[in-house]
Amino acid sequence: MAISFSRLHSACSHSLVAVLSPLLLLLQMPATLAQAPDNKPVRIGVPTAVQLQVGRDTITAIKMAVDEVNKKGGILGRKVEYVVADETENPETGISAIRKLLANEKVDVLIGGYTSGVTLAQMPHISAAKTIYLGVGAASPSVTNKVKTDFDNYKYVFRVGPINSTHQARALVDYVANFVIGELGYRNIAIIGENAKWVQDLVPLLSKGAKEVGAEVKLTELFDTQTSDFSPLLAKVKSSGAHYMIVIVSHGSSDILAKQWHDAQVPIPYGGVDVKSMDGDFFKRIGGKSISQVTVNFAVRTPLTKKTLPFFDEFKKQSPNYPVYTAFFAYDAVLLYADAVKRAGSLDTDKIIKELEKTRHEGVAGEISFDEQHDLQTGKGKYNMLFVQWQDKGERVVIYPKELRNGNFILPPWMKK
């Protein structure tokens, strides 16, 4: 039933799209061609998944940054405003959100995003409107590959964060080589992940890289994002002889995975990329059952740059939880956009793009700079993947890379000797 309804809905909106899009484009023309009068505020459009923590935190962080910019006199003497549209995790809703922001709200810049599939679907509309888009949530390399292959059309798109999934795979391989094998001595690993585009991109790289550094990959399996019972999978991992389980999941229900892993006391520690486990309240939300789980993050409350602690503390005042990754990048994106406009001296899109390309911005957890395809760069002093472990009372401890370590790795309570 539900399926046929959404089909019906999509059929309707398709025909609407066909009729309306030329009209909408016409409507947008004056906004981009003619410069706004000087006293008009600079408007930031925020397309994000407002039902999710990633979305709510994006909004909180943007509000913080906008307040900060306004306190310092705004952008080019103009006040800064922001307006939010719910893009959900569904490409079609994502397109209408972008359209609402561009056509109705006439925003000057877009800052947001979460699901790669949604961002990819929005890109043609962003490029048609010739509006700068600073992504803070989507990790698929396909987003910035489009900038590379069709620069003239997609030069408006920058990825302020997160680190793309190719770099993530490399960081995971480093983690497996240097930490899981090097320090923990677990050579047999299992890789499980959700069946989604970014994981399909990432797993072969990870599996190949892990084998190269001497790991034995005992099992690789992708599961459906709707999976609600992981016990068969966990039993398979256990009988495969793996000593460590790498998990790669964003949209799937990693809450259930953690619960079922904990309740069956699976004698295998696990870690990897678990986007929901980046949430500040993940530990509490699942009753502490993620104890000893490791997940990557891009920042935790430890002095990575001189902005890290003030940002985390201010954020905590405005929200019940510590921020998730989209918040760091959304906050950074507003500030680095304000800087770029200041340097460009006008709201001329091409001039701002030139300035954005030269960005060297000290962000919440590292310096932000872009490569030639407008993707966030990683490396020393820049944003990096931190491997963070849930420990007693929901404390988060950085265990890798070594130079940023602020605590020791712990085993699941049932594995302690």
Added chain:
Amino acid sequence: MEILIHGAVSSAIYAMLAVGFTLIFGVARVLNLAHGSFYALGAYGTYMATALLGWSLLPAALMAIVLVALLGVVIEKIFIRPLRHSQLGVLMITLSISLVIEQALFLIFGSEYRNVPAFIQSKVSIGGIDIAGQRLLVVAVAVLAIGALYLFIQWSRLGSAILAISQDAEAAKYMGIPSDRIFALVMAISAGLAALAGVLAGPFLSVQPTMHLLPIMKAFAIVIVGGLGSIPGSIVAAMMLGYAETIVAYTISTSWTEIVSVLATLLMLVFRPAGIFGKRAAF
């Protein structure tokens, strides 16, 4: 051995869902698409009482089950009864109710997964297989609940009334059986069973607003395979489906499990529309 145990857990949850679903159809000819919502509300009710109101688990769970059963009665009385003469009307109204409940859960709780505490925290080892205690509890409770329901229907006066109506509603009415009151009772049992499944499965399955979809799909598949309106049929079909999915997950891949039930439904509709135990095709 692993397949045996995990299959039993899946089967138990499915059976609790499907028995209620098939019962209300068998008795009142109501194809209740909001059945999954009762499951969701059972889990959310427990979550709310334990996490937000600070109740302990047992009273929270009982409160949730009773409230959902009452809600079932209210929904039957206000929304379903006026439309009962039309199968299509019932389908539409119950579908809308399930969507309204889903959206309400979205608004109140957001789309994050929520945590329902487990009755049993420890794990149990059976023949070298580790399994969470809560899962075994599900199997035990399902057997007890469905057994009790069976005895109730077979041996009590009210049960005979339910049976009479399911066999011939018209004749039962002439015998002086108050059919409306029986429908309300059956709706309460059906909703309560779904809520019980939600309360028990919540700790290890997902608790979030769209959680009603999976149970309604499974219940649908099971009653079609087992025969719409047949309680033994749905128990047998629940076990078939539970085990088939577990076997597929173990031997092929976890990402293949979801196709099992839809495929079973399709094949059954094509080759034996009445289901295994059904006397005649329901549609």
